Amino acid sequence: MRHQVTIKDIAKQLNVSVATVSRALRDLPDIHPDTKKAVLDLAAEWDYQPNVLATSLVKSKTKTLGVIVPDLGYYFFSTVVKAIEEAAIAAGYSLLITQTQESYERELTNIQNLSRGQVEGIIISLSRETMNLDHLTRLQRRGIPLVFFDRDSDEIVASKVMVDNEQSAYEAVKHLLDSGCKRIAFLAGPKSVSVSNQRRLGYLRALSEAGIEEDPALIIHSDYFQDTATQQTHDLMQLSQKPDGILVVSDRLALGVLVALRELKISVPEQVKIVSFNNEPICSVVSPSISSVAQPLEEIGRLAIELLIDQIEHKGEDIPARVEVLKTNLVVRESSSNKG
Amino acid sequence: MRHQVTIKDIAKQLNVSVATVSRALRDLPDIHPDTKKAVLDLAAEWDYQPNVLATSLVKSKTKTLGVIVPDLGYYFFSTVVKAIEEAAIAAGYSLLITQTQESYERELTNIQNLSRGQVEGIIISLSRETMNLDHLTRLQRRGIPLVFFDRDSDEIVASKVMVDNEQSAYEAVKHLLDSGCKRIAFLAGPKSVSVSNQRRLGYLRALSEAGIEEDPALIIHSDYFQDTATQQTHDLMQLSQKPDGILVVSDRLALGVLVALRELKISVPEQVKIVSFNNEPICSVVSPSISSVAQPLEEIGRLAIELLIDQIEHKGEDIPARVEVLKTNLVVRESSSNKG
DNA sequence: GTGAAAGCGCTAACAG
């Protein structure tokens, strides 16, 4: 057969109405066992597949959710997406996964595509470039539920799944101080990324509590490229007052830092201690292994779906936005251990 | 407004027919400039978004392609998917990305979901568990174009984008032999994975050319888990005749091998040399850095889209399946260098 | 230039 089999084809063949076929297929009551069997058999024989477009159109429900992340190449995002997918499937939803590649333009078009009736709600982590949130408020005005995770914005009221970045950074810096560091640098992300800024606050709080004055020369904003981190570490180590500890905003960048220190023959952790974020598997593989702040990735994904479905199923009821803040967990390894 | 704006709403407001609105929106000729302007203005004001479900249904075209990969957590897949996405967008298609998490069940349901009218074609890399290909031949019978990459099967005739795994492994082993190895082991993937089996053939060819007899004790099938690789390396090193070179089917497993050798205080590359596959970024970061076979990831993605769209646009013309086999590139690093 | 009508594949009353 040239075209996809439809219920019409089955109805014609069996000399019944399409309504009857539809009922049989959906296992509704009020249908004669024999008719039902005939329909099911023929459907199987012809490999009938219901057209979800048609069903979605008439029900105005797609049972599909959208996910927008900056880059699936990051361990953090691919792992959270995996958890989101598990939870979505468990709840009877399918997933449309898209990436922005950190581009605001791509975020716009992704949002637009998804919102043209394809999904019932969207989970998003903002692109690095995103400053303007009009595309998202427009979404909300049209009644499409939205949940943020990781990279959010204060300018929008919505449900969010976050970790306590401020506190995590505070604890990481405190750990460095406890390990004997006196002068701690912060290799941050781009100025526009909320996560990075929240961590900066925790970094500053820990310093101030320890009576250490903030030194702007020790806060460096990176572009998230490993090579840049290497370069910037070289710069840091040229300061007259070199740091003896570095808090790094991500494991990827920490790798770049390690490369630079190796080049400079500065030993880790003896001369410089390092703590970074994400706790990617790579942390335990490199030498020295990297101390890193672990995020509850599965829980983030699970909660994001929970908050989203919550909104979808209570649509129109105008329920308040829920913001969940999760705890992190510092995993200490060689890069910040106290060998001396 | 409570519901999404439709062309009907706009038509009513403007006292024109839905056909006129539809024409204006799609920039068709035969429409008065004033009418058109009025429609466009109102559409913008009301933030009208066309319902793609409806459009797709009537046109029986979704302009969407499906991608099914085992796991986006692998660098290989996330990078190829990124390339696929670029190419798809450039060609005017959207992408539906799904993962099987290496489960045959999930592959079935993913195929089924996508084939219920959502996509015009599918790009797939098989799950580790997939032995039976009925779900895919059924797809083809229903006229849905299919393109394989990386993990394929000989049991199905379809367009494919592959790399020359046999030759790559052959060259990698030859490199090990040239570097002085006399006894080379192969840490393979699961027996069911085509890629791994193809590499085994190249491994054997290189050995036989060098006049070395195959030793079954040196071919180990792993489950793709790093920890297992560590364990299996320990086993290998307990043989009375230890290997002095190991070809490893993936970088992840090579990390596991390195861990074992470190534990055993066997130095790399002095006592054992290692070459693996994929050339993940991690290869150049660990110490010793890992020699690895690089695949042309961008080209794989680009070609997969090309082959798929080729089939879609010539549907019904019964064009023959195209199989593209790409070359790889061995990147030599410390793990196989000739220090002595 | 514009409108009326049919239809994409399916579901959902409502009769019978």
Next chain:
DNA sequence: CTGTTAGCGCTTTCAC
């Protein structure tokens, strides 16, 4: 238990 009818939002003839 089954069929008829209307309609989801949009496109596409075919008239006027």
